[in-house]
Amino acid sequence: MSEPGGYSPSVLFNQTDTDRARACCALFQGEVEKRLNNGKGFEAFAPISYQTQVVAGTNYMILVSVGGDARVMLTVFWGLGAAIPELTNAEWWLLTEQAKK
Numbered sequence: 716m717s718e719p720g721g722y723s724p725s726v727l728f729n730q731t732d733t734d735r736a737r738a739c740c741a742l743f744q745g746e747v748e749k750r751l752n753n754g755k756g757f758e759a760f761a762p763i764s765y766q767t768q769v770v771a772g773t774n775y776m777i778l779v780s781v782g783g784d785a786r787v788m789l790t791v792f793w794g795l796g797a798a799i800p801e802l803t804n805a806e807w808w809l810l811t812e813q814a815k816k
Contacts, residue, residue, distance in 0.1 A: 733762075740789070772793050774790060
């Protein structure tokens with residue numbers, strides 16, 4: 716269980732209840748490619764895991780494989796009700812950073 720205000724434990728995408736996180740990946744793939752890959756498509760765009768943080772809505776941190784050993788981390792805010800999700804950050808994720816967690 717996470718601490719108040721903290722992120723949840725990672726959830727693998729082979730588990731259930733991943734619809735919103737998958738939707739974020741589909742919705743923001745083009746924007747992430749534009750920001751991190753000069754607008755060129757990635758070799759792959761396969762979500763690996765995600766974490767959530769409940770705020771005035773939900774923050775999603777989503778780890779995505781973009782081909783080979785390359786990974787990117789997306790942070791998406793999805794507000795309450797019928798809010799439209801917002802990509803708040805996208806950055807390259809180094810495999811060495813995973814080992815630190």
